[in-house]
Amino acid sequence: MPVRQGGKYYTQILLDVNRYKLMEEIAEREGIKTTALIRQFAYEGLKRRASAAEYNAAEAADNAA
Secondary structure, X not given: XXXXXOXXXXXXXXXXXXXXXXXXXXXXHHOOOHHHHHHHHHXXXXXXXXXXXXHHHHHHHHHHO
């Protein structure tokens, strides 16, 4: 169950070892934290699955907060 942390939710996910290591490598190459890369992946996936109107409304509400 996610926990509120300021204006965000904190949640835990289980990832397979080798794909996580790949994410660590990509994050290091890009000079960002692995958690930032995972967040980017999550938002990109959400943007593909939600309608543009839904995603844009959620993004605007997050940016306004």
